[in-house]
Amino acid sequence: MEEEECRESRDSTTPSLVILGGGQLARMLAMAAIPMGCRVSCVEREADCPAGWLAPVAVVPSWEDAGAVVRALEGCGSAVVTLENEFIPDGTLAALEERGWRVWPGSATMRQIRDKLLQKSVLAGAGLPVPAFAEVQAPEEIAGRAEAWGWPVVLKARCHGYDGKGNATVRGPGEVESAWRRLGGAEGRSLYLEAFCPFERELAVQVTRAADGRCVVYPVVETIQRDHICHEVLAPAELPVAVSQRAAELAQEAVRCVGGVGTFGVELFLGRGGQLWINELAPRVHNSGHYTIEACECSQFENHVRAVLGWPLGSTAMRVPAAVMVNLLGRRTGSGRVTGVEKALAIPGVHVHLYGKSRCAPGRKMGHVTALGPTVAEARARAVEAARCIEFGEMSEVI
Amino acid sequence: MEEEECRESRDSTTPSLVILGGGQLARMLAMAAIPMGCRVSCVEREADCPAGWLAPVAVVPSWEDAGAVVRALEGCGSAVVTLENEFIPDGTLAALEERGWRVWPGSATMRQIRDKLLQKSVLAGAGLPVPAFAEVQAPEEIAGRAEAWGWPVVLKARCHGYDGKGNATVRGPGEVESAWRRLGGAEGRSLYLEAFCPFERELAVQVTRAADGRCVVYPVVETIQRDHICHEVLAPAELPVAVSQRAAELAQEAVRCVGGVGTFGVELFLGRGGQLWINELAPRVHNSGHYTIEACECSQFENHVRAVLGWPLGSTAMRVPAAVMVNLLGRRTGSGRVTGVEKALAIPGVHVHLYGKSRCAPGRKMGHVTALGPTVAEARARAVEAARCIEFGEMSEVI
Numbered sequence: 125m126e127e128e129e130c131r132e133s134r135d136s137t138t139p140s141l142v143i144l145g146g147g148q149l150a151r152m153l154a155m156a157a158i159p160m161g162c163r164v165s166c167v168e169r170e171a172d173c174p175a176g177w178l179a180p181v182a183v184v185p186s187w188e189d190a191g192a193v194v195r196a197l198e199g200c201g202s203a204v205v206t207l208e209n210e211f212i213p214d215g216t217l218a219a220l221e222e223r224g225w226r227v228w229p230g231s232a233t234m235r236q237i238r239d240k241l242l243q244k245s246v247l248a249g250a251g252l253p254v255p256a257f258a259e260v261q262a263p264e265e266i267a268g269r270a271e272a273w274g275w276p277v278v279l280k281a282r283c284h285g286y287d288g289k290g291n292a293t294v295r296g297p298g299e300v301e302s303a304w305r306r307l308g309g310a311e312g313r314s315l316y317l318e319a320f321c322p323f324e325r326e327l328a329v330q331v332t333r334a335a336d337g338r339c340v341v342y343p344v345v346e347t348i349q350r351d352h353i354c355h356e357v358l359a360p361a362e363l364p365v366a367v368s369q370r371a372a373e374l375a376q377e378a379v380r381c382v383g384g385v386g387t388f389g390v391e392l393f394l395g396r397g398g399q400l401w402i403n404e405l406a407p408r409v410h411n412s413g414h415y416t417i418e419a420c421e422c423s424q425f426e427n428h429v430r431a432v433l434g435w436p437l438g439s440t441a442m443r444v445p446a447a448v449m450v451n452l453l454g455r456r457t458g459s460g461r462v463t464g465v466e467k468a469l470a471i472p473g474v475h476v477h478l479y480g481k482s483r484c485a486p487g488r489k490m491g492h493v494t495a496l497g498p499t500v501a502e503a504r505a506r507a508v509e510a511a512r513c514i515e516f517g518e519m520s521e522v523i
Numbered sequence: 524m525e526e527e528e529c530r531e532s533r534d535s536t537t538p539s540l541v542i543l544g545g546g547q548l549a550r551m552l553a554m555a556a557i558p559m560g561c562r563v564s565c566v567e568r569e570a571d572c573p574a575g576w577l578a579p580v581a582v583v584p585s586w587e588d589a590g591a592v593v594r595a596l597e598g599c600g601s602a603v604v605t606l607e608n609e610f611i612p613d614g615t616l617a618a619l620e621e622r623g624w625r626v627w628p629g630s631a632t633m634r635q636i637r638d639k640l641l642q643k644s645v646l647a648g649a650g651l652p653v654p655a656f657a658e659v660q661a662p663e664e665i666a667g668r669a670e671a672w673g674w675p676v677v678l679k680a681r682c683h684g685y686d687g688k689g690n691a692t693v694r695g696p697g698e699v700e701s702a703w704r705r706l707g708g709a710e711g712r713s714l715y716l717e718a719f720c721p722f723e724r725e726l727a728v729q730v731t732r733a734a735d736g737r738c739v740v741y742p743v744v745e746t747i748q749r750d751h752i753c754h755e756v757l758a759p760a761e762l763p764v765a766v767s768q769r770a771a772e773l774a775q776e777a778v779r780c781v782g783g784v785g786t787f788g789v790e791l792f793l794g795r796g797g798q799l800w801i802n803e804l805a806p807r808v809h810n811s812g813h814y815t816i817e818a819c820e821c822s823q824f825e826n827h828v829r830a831v832l833g834w835p836l837g838s839t840a841m842r843v844p845a846a847v848m849v850n851l852l853g854r855r856t857g858s859g860r861v862t863g864v865e866k867a868l869a870i871p872g873v874h875v876h877l878y879g880k881s882r883c884a885p886g887r888k889m890g891h892v893t894a895l896g897p898t899v900a901e902a903r904a905r906a907v908e909a910a911r912c913i914e915f916g917e918m919s920e921v922i
Contacts, residue, residue, distance in 0.1 A: 138860070138879075155554065158576055160868075161861055161877030161890070178557055178577035421872065421895070436869040443842055443895075461537070462560055469559075470835040473820065478560030480537075491560070496820070496842075 138163050139433050142200055144193070145208035146173035146181050148479040148489065149409050152417070153208065154179045156425035162433065165203075167196045174479040187212045190219035197225065204228065206386060206432045208408055210238050211284060228335070228385040228432040229407045236382045237407045241282045241316040243382075250381035252374055253401045255393070256319035263304040266317060267297050273319040279303045282314040291352055293320065321401055323393035327361055328412035329375035332387040332427035332437055339376050340427065342420065342440040344368040347391070347412050353487055356507070357449040358500050359415045360442065367398050378405050387428035389413060411451065415494050416440070418475050419447035444496045448503040450511040452478075454488035458517040462490070467513035473497050474510040484516040537562050538832050541599055543592070544607035545572035545580050547878040547888065548808050551816070552607065553578045555824035561832065564602075566595045573878040586611045589618040596624065603627065605785060605831045607807055609637050610683060627734070627784040627831040628806045635781045636806045640681045640715040642781075649780035651773055652800045654792070655718035662703040665716060666696050672718040678702045681713040690751055692719065720800055722792035726760055727811035728774035731786040731826035731836055738775050739826060741819065741839040743767040746790070746811050752886055755906070756848040757899050758814045759841065766797050777804050786827035788812060810850065814893050815839070817874050818846035843895045847902040849910040851877075853887035857916040861889075866912035872896050873909040883915040 139162045143150040146168030154164040154175055164179045171181045182196035193216050197205065205220055205227040217231035236246045244257045256273050260266055270277040281290035292303035309315045326349055330342040346361035347354050361368065375390035382405065389410020391403040413424035422430075422438025430437055460481045468476050478491040493510040497503030538561045542549040545567030553563040553574055563578045570580045581595035592615050596604065604619055604626040616630035635645045643656045655672050659665055669676045680689035691702035708714045725748055729741040745760035746753050760767065774789035781804065788809020790802040812823035821829075821837025829836055853859075859880045867875050877890040892909040896902030 154577075155558065158879075159551075159554065159874075159876045161864060161875070161879060163576070177562070178553075430868060433865075435865040438868065439871060465538075465560060466832075466834040469829060469837065472838060475558075476560075477558045480557075480560060 140165075140200060140203040141429065141432070142167065142197060142203045142205045143175065143179075143208055144187075144205065144212050146170075146175040146179075147208055148174045148481075148491075149208035150175035150179070151177065151479060152414070152425045152477075153206070153409065153428060156423060157429045160426070160429065162429060163203075165200070167193060172482055174481060177480050187216055190216040194219055194223060204432050206428070207234075210234065210407055214238065226432075229388075230383070230385070233382045233384050234407055237405055239282045239314075240280060240404070241314075243405060244316075244318075246382060247378055247402055247405070250377065252378055252381070253399070255321040255401050255403075258317050260315055260317045263300050263309065266294065266300045266304075269317050270294070270297075276320045278318045278320055279307055279309075279315055280318060281307055282316055289352075321393045321403070322395060323401070324396045325361075325394045326403070327363075327371055327392040327394050327400075328357070328410065329371055329390045329392070330387055330410060330413040330416065330424045330440075331375050331379045331384075331390060332424065332431050332440075333376075333379050333384050334431050334437055335385045335434060337380070338437065339379070340437045340440045341372045341376055342413060342416060342424065343442055344371045345412055345415070351487075353451070353453065354411050355451055355453070356504070357412050357415055358504060359419060359447045359449075360500075362500065363394075364398065367394070367400070371400055374400060374402060378402055382407075386431045387413070387424045411489070411492075414477070414492050415447040415449040417477075418494050418496055419444050445498050446500040446503045447494055447496050448500060448507040449492050449494045450507040451489055452491040452493065452511055452514055452516070454484040454486055454490050454516055456517050457485050458483070460484045460490060460516055461518055463515050464513040468493060468510035471495070471506050471510045471513075473503065473506050476510070476514070490516050539564075539599060539602040540828065540831070541566065541596060541602045541604045542574065542578075542607055543586075543604065543611050545569075545574040545578075546607055547573045547880075547890075548607035549574035549578075550576065550878060551813070551824045551876075552605070552808065552827060555822060556828045559825070559828065561828060562602075564599070566592060571881055573880060576879050586615055589615040593618055593622060603831050605827070606633075609633065609806055613637065625831075628787075629782070629784070632781045632783050633806055636804055638681045638713075639679060639803070640713075642804060643715075643717075645781060646777055646801055646804070649776065651777055651780070652798070654720040654800050654802075657716050659714055659716045662699050662708065665693065665699045665703075668716050669693070669696075675719045677717045677719055678706055678708075678714055679717060680706055681715055688751075720792045720802070721794060722800070723795045724760075724793045725802070726762075726770055726791040726793050726799075727756070727809065728770055728789045728791070729786055729809060729812040729815065729823045729839075730774050730778045730783075730789060731823065731830050731839075732775075732778050732783050733830050733836055734784050734833060736779070737836065738778070739836045739839045740771045740775055741812060741815060741823065742841055743770045744811055744814070750886075752850075752852065753810050754850055754852070755903070756811050756814055757903060758818060758846045758848075759899075761899065762793075763797065766793070766799070770799055773799060773801060777801055781806075785830045786812070786823045810888070810891075813876070813891050814846040814848040816876075817893050817895060818843050844897050845899040845902045846893055846895050847899060847906040848891050848893045849906040850888055851890040851892065851910055851913055851915070853883040853885055853889050853915055855916050856884050857882070859883045859889060859915055860917055862914050863912040867892060867909035870894070870905050870909045870912075872902065872905050875909070875913070889915050 146166040151174040184192040276295045343360040345359040348356035389406040416423040473496040495506035545565040550573040583591040675694045742759040744758040747755040788805040815822040872895040894905035
């Protein structure tokens with residue numbers, strides 16, 4: 125944290141936002157906050173991070189070190205604290221709140237979301253549809269549940285999973301032991317079990333909720349996942365009106381039932397008969413909402429900033445008929461050097477977002493492209509073509 | 524300049540942009556460049572400047588000190604240099620070019636624009652319509668010209684004028700001496716004279732031109748000026764198609780005839796009978812094009828970055844039927860503290876841009892609002908209402 129930044133904020137009551145985390149979500153939050161006159165700084169475990177391109181970064185050794193996080197924030201008197209990932213321990217957030225910081229979403233919300241088993245319980249308790257789930261403390265408990273629900277089942281880590289890390293589909297009794305070991309159950313990592321949801325498509329909805337309970341909801345989008353990683357987002361999802369209304373209602377209710385403040389991403393499964401289940405609630409701006417930067421009147425990032433600062437929320441309406449986002453995922457390990465941007469920019473309606481990561485790794489989110497168009501099909505063709513143009517890594521690293 | 528930033532750019536060939544100037548135009552250029560993966564740094568005479576919120580600033584004592592500017596750029600091996608104002612001496616730009624920097628727009632272009640008398644000569648020489656103009660070296664020469672052209676006439680400084688500073692309307696022989704003195708003619712400042720153009724409305728057009736000569740042109744807008752300061756921009760201008768086509772052609776030809784590369788703002792006068800005169804050519808992104816951030820497929824800022832980096836230009840088409848921008852001008856001298864943003868954001872279709880200036884002064888551009896809408900009239904009502912909500916300065920400073 126640059127002392128100078130903080131002093132200025134306190135003196136002039138310039139609104140000031142501290143983001144816990146400095147990844148691409150923090151970078152895009154900063155891009156939305158700065159034009160509205162909001163000073164932004166980040167806390168991260170290293171200075172070389174995507175948000176570090178445009179905001180000062182206070183480096184802390186770990187998120188578990190609540191004292192270090194508190195010290196990083198000292199001097200930023202009037203700042204509002206927010207976060208861009210769900211990996212910050214409740215204890216660290218609670219320590220900030222105890223010292224009088226406004227933290228959105230707050231530790232009470234985060235506690236109900238970080239532990240995915242607790243999250244499922246809270247959602248189910250609020251009457252929301254979720255796949256069948258159960259705590260499992262030993263691999264022996266799995267087969268019994270699976271016989272009742274039907275194979276396959278999904279074994280999941282209660283905390284710290286993302287992009288499929290921490291998930292294992294178990295197709296039969298023979299796969300139980302290896303899944304249990306792979307997810308760290310043998311080392312005492314807390315796991316839980318879910319019924320495999322017979323979904324036909326995956327949907328997502330962004331919801332922004334203000335501290336006074338007012339909510340806005342973005343269009344329902346379809347997400348195309350491969351290996352549990354989001355590859356594409358199609359906006360809007362082509363759905364019967366009743367289904368999309370129901371998805372929007374479920375998403376808002378999910379955010380409400382955890383007392384969420386800010387923008388949340390809600391992932392849903394859509395069954396063959398139009399049934400909906402909530403898959404997961406992300407307490408932050410979400411990859412499935414990046415298309416809102418160009419496609420909606422007010423992006424998920426701007427609305428998050430508005431919500432946590434106590435400002436009125438903006439319209440979530442789409443300004444264009446269709447938008448498709450394609451993630452730029454790393455394909456190799458090495459430098460984050462990018463090539464082909466100029467080829468992507470030559471395609472009409474394409475917007476390129478690079479996250480400025482200095483290192484690339486297979487599956488790592490290095491950037492995304494959003495293409496606008498008159499139809500989802502046309503926007504998708506443009507976005508896919510643009511994404512194909514862009515490569516990360518040195519030429520010598522090409523495999 | 525942070526040595527670290529520059530080193531990284533050189534190593535990884537991350538595109539890198541150095542902006543000479545750190546005001547709001549540099550701030551908005553940086554906002555457009557960073558998402559495309561471009562490192563941005565600025566050179567300015569003080570670190571506390573609008574672009575300093577999101578980019579490192581190298582401080583130089585003055586623009587005349589070419590050596591200091593060269594030193595500020597050392598270490599940024601592969602950067603492209605651009606600028607956000609026309610006050611940087613040709614000598615400084617030429618010094619950079621001589622040392623191998625790519626500077627866009629280049630010193631040859633800037634030389635033809637900085638001196639407004641030379642600018643008028645170049646435009647007239649290219650056959651473009653401009654008001655009658657003449658060099659004047661003594662106040663005694665003015666009355667003769669004015670008798671030939673008709674009173675009033677406009678006395679103008681050849682260099683360093685902006686927002687009406689450096690202009691004086693001379694209504695008759697009795698006002699010659701005072702205008703001459705006020706503009707510094709008595710101290711040897713170079714002045715020139717223009718016929719007063721009997722315009723009905725003022726128009727503006729942004730043009731982005733690539734180094735290979737390819738051009739894109741934005742919609743023609745109407746600018747509402749008071750006291751020579753732009754107050755509002757209405758997009759698109761309501762004009763007969765033939766007039767707006769002609770304005771777009773003149774604007775492109777004006778940029779072409781000075782060999783411009785990057786985004787240029789072209790101000791035009793519209794006469795009662797549909798005649799057009801070029802009033803002024805600004806060799807940079809322009810206040811009259813701020814509306815393009817939300818209203819066009821690719822903003823004037825993004826297209827400037829694309830042009831100077833040698834990337835393909837984006838579409839200038841409007842994505843909405845109408846947009847109106849209203850400048851947020853300072854009304855008093857004092858702190859730049861802002862109030863009322865939350866009221867402005869409650870108005871549908873409104874986007875608030877604050878420039879983060881720590882000090883306010885009467886007429887100083889502190890920010891702008893852009894409102895989108897189904898018609899210019901509706902967008903204008905929203906933008907005007909939003910601008911009224913926002914105040915700069917401490918409560919104790921209210922007059």
